[in-house]
Amino acid sequence: MSYKSLPKVELHTHIEGAAPPDFIRSLAKEQSVDLSGIFTEDGGYAYRDFWHFLEVYEAATSVLKAPQDYARLTRAFLENCAEAGVIYVETFISPDFCGGRDVSAWRDYLSAIQDAATEAERDMGITLRGIVTAVRHFGPDAARETARCAQETAGGFITGFGMGGDEKSGTQGDFAYAFDMAREAGLHLTTHAGEWNGPDEVRAALDDLRVQRIGHGVRAFEDPALVERLIEDDITLEVCPGSNVFLGVYPDLASHPIAKLRDRGVKVTVSTDDPPFFRTDMVKEYENLSRQFGWDATDFKALNLSAIGAAFCDDATRARVRKILETQDV
Ligand code: ADE
Numbered sequence: 001m002s003y004k005s006l007p008k009v010e011l012h013t014h015i016e017g018a019a020p021p022d023f024i025r026s027l028a029k030e031q032s033v034d035l036s037g038i039f040t041e042d043g044g045y046a047y048r049d050f051w052h053f054l055e056v057y058e059a060a061t062s063v064l065k066a067p068q069d070y071a072r073l074t075r076a077f078l079e080n081c082a083e084a085g086v087i088y089v090e091t092f093i094s095p096d097f098c099g100g101r102d103v104s105a106w107r108d109y110l111s112a113i114q115d116a117a118t119e120a121e122r123d124m125g126i127t128l129r130g131i132v133t134a135v136r137h138f139g140p141d142a143a144r145e146t147a148r149c150a151q152e153t154a155g156g157f158i159t160g161f162g163m164g165g166d167e168k169s170g171t172q173g174d175f176a177y178a179f180d181m182a183r184e185a186g187l188h189l190t191t192h193a194g195e196w197n198g199p200d201e202v203r204a205a206l207d208d209l210r211v212q213r214i215g216h217g218v219r220a221f222e223d224p225a226l227v228e229r230l231i232e233d234d235i236t237l238e239v240c241p242g243s244n245v246f247l248g249v250y251p252d253l254a255s256h257p258i259a260k261l262r263d264r265g266v267k268v269t270v271s272t273d274d275p276p277f278f279r280t281d282m283v284k285e286y287e288n289l290s291r292q293f294g295w296d297a298t299d300f301k302a303l304n305l306s307a308i309g310a311a312f313c314d315d316a317t318r319a320r321v322r323k324i325l326e327t328q329d330v
């Protein structure tokens with residue numbers, strides 16, 4: 001069956017990571033910047049491994065120069081999400097890339113993104129919420145400035161604070177101050193952990209940053225006591241199976257622990273992370289999971305209800321989206 005029309009909730013995307021390669025290529029051309037090295041012959045993004053991926057990601061992002069570029073990006077991103085049946089999506093947005101962590105510039109970027117999101121909601125019925133995101137390899141001082149941007153714009157569209165980037169750089173605990181600032185501003189918290197490092201990284205995220213959700217978190221599966229803790233503490237994992245397989249965290253979907261985590265009782269959700277970088281979208285993710293693990297529309301409905309339960313949104317939005325999911329016949 002096609003999963004295209006099934007309403008979906010997606011909790012883990014990076015706004016720049018959702019930029020269609022053609023969009024970045026045309027911005028580069030307008031600015032006479034040579035980015036030919038970051039594209040494959042067939043028009044995708046080219047990189048060797050995760051660390052090179054981060055470099056290519058930042059090179060692509062370098063041509064997103066103005067709030068208006070982010071407005072166009074938001075529109076393109078939400079059109080693709082809506083096309084895959086996504087009705088509610090959260091995206092990571094970095095003040096590092098949007099105004100160099102200057103609060104006033106950040107406000108301008110955010111306002112452009114929000115205007116585009118409001119239009120997309122009107123035209124396509126898709127809801128977007130933003131998670132302000134620190135980039136781990138930019139260090140704890142930059143993360144504090146990022147948290148300051150988050151504090152200044154918390155509420156309404158901005159509902160969360162998170163961290164992505166190179167998991168091998170520093171420790172989760174190095175960023176505790178930034179996460180404390182965000183918590184005090186009333187933001188929900190998540191961090192990438194247990195993608196490249198093992199279970200200790202996930203434990204550090206819970207102990208040192210006190211997050212409610214974990215980006216990826218899949219390597220927690222290697223430690224049964226930690227799996228129990230995820231269940232007891234009601235932690236939701238933002239799992240991105242296609243991303244993990246494409247980047248080589250697991251050699252194939254058969255080896256991926258998402259089904260085992262779910263069967264043990266961990267709250268797992270499904271997201272695309274950076275869809276064009278991993279040649280994926282939510283329909284492909286569902287088709288692959290269905291083929292590999294036999295999941296059907298009933299499983300995906302439960303998964304989406306779990307995702308909206310863990311979404312960083314207000315109760316009225318949650319109730320509205322939940323109603324759409326619940327009224328689907330499967
Ligand atoms: N930034 C964008 N995608 C990421 C990923 N999969 N892990 C860490 N940082 C990222």
Ligand code: ZN
Nearest residue numbers: 014164215273
């Ligand atoms: Zn991510």
